[in-house]
Amino acid sequence: MKTPLSMLLITSMLGISSNSWLFLWLMIEINTPMFSFMLSSTKENPKNPLNYFIIQSLTSLTMFIILISTMTKYPTTLSNKTLNISMHMIAFIKMGLMPTHNWMMNMMKSMKKTSLSTLMTVQKILPLKITSMITTSQIIQSILLMNLILSSITIMQTTKTNHLLLMSSIHNISWTTLNIQSLTKISTLFFTIYSLMTISLISNLSLTNKTSLNLPNKNSNINLIISIMAISGLPPMWGFMSKFMMIQSMYLSNTPTLTLLTLLNSSILMLSGYLKLCYNMMMTNTKMKTKIPKNSPWLLISNLISPSMIILI
Structure with a gap:
């Protein structure tokens, strides 16, 4: 391979x-x-x-x-x-x-x-x-904004991991594509951060063998929850910092207000959907052990130190 x-x-x-x-x-x-x-x-x-x-x-x-x-x-x-x-x-x-x-x-x-x-x-x-x-024409921009909205709404209604990953991909790739021509460096950094978060999340899902995030699982761990929070855009983790930099750059480049509002609203919906998943994971099994797997401590460390590294950049 x-x-x-x-x-x-x-x-x-x-x-x-x-x-x-x-x-x-x-x-x-x-x-x-x-x-x-x-x-x-x-x-x-x-x-x-x-x-x-x-x-x-x-x-x-x-x-x-x-x-x-x-x-x-x-x-x-x-x-x-x-x-x-x-x-x-x-x-x-x-x-x-x-x-x-x-x-x-x-x-x-x-x-x-x-x-x-x-x-x-x-x-x-x-x-x-x-x-x-x-x-990027106005028609393409409209399609990308619709992708942002629909993926955010869908994420609030799903507990399947493959749906979660695909909707997350659609959401973040739409962010990247909207700005990849006008804000190339920021978009490249945004995509890099998304890639790292996705790899971390998939690794944790693989470790817990979960196909549905609302099912009880004795192997559920805090690392998985933190990975979900990171990709959701919860402050001050990876997802939030990358979107903050993107919004700031778009505002300074005179991006239309409607586009900025759509991005912000879709991000709030996405965050709500992810937090709902985290709540379901913790409440479906009140005796869930939130442990850190011995074979993947770097995943937790990377999620925790990433905001500081981005600020330094």
Whole structure:
């Protein structure tokens, strides 16, 4: 599994370091079979590698056709509004944003820790690069704001871990995509923090073997609860600090008030949903032992010291 994961990281880094559309497409083409091979090597659901490969290949083929036809007419840039929207939608499908998220939801039901962490983090990098290279129209901004609102509402109604992770992904990726062109450095930091929080949460969910967060579990631990609080945006943890920096930067760059209010309201809804999950976890089993697993103290430490590290940055 180490070789496919290494190739995924290499293709992602090479892709984001180039401004060539064809080179980016080539890295995506190499990346797709590598992740499919990674899924097949972990002996998970045999349908997952094929489903992933088909969806990614179809979107990549569409992307290639658009690039070839566009470069013939517009050699320097993708300036046509329709083509910009098409490229954004390709990236949204690849990342599993609403309303094209069902394929990812079905895959996540049977994925193991490493594959799931990779899908939620590393596999978002190249699609995000696509969105950073084209202008974000008002239509795309509206779609992203709807993703923020719907994911926040959904998180308040779910206790399934795969729903939790997917809605969290949609929420945070929407934040990143909204600002990745105008606030590239802040968006990159935001995505990095999201990735670390997601890996921490998935690791803790794996340690407790929980598929539903409102079911009693003797192995539930304080580390899992803190990971959920961190990704929820509860002050002063990772999620809060990253969103605070993003909102501050957007305000200074004269972002429309309606957009800022939508971001703030969706974050409050998301926080309420996560706190409800934490309450359910603690109250469904009043004798739950909140212990720190001996094999993962670094996860707890990283969640606790992160706010101080961000302030220093």
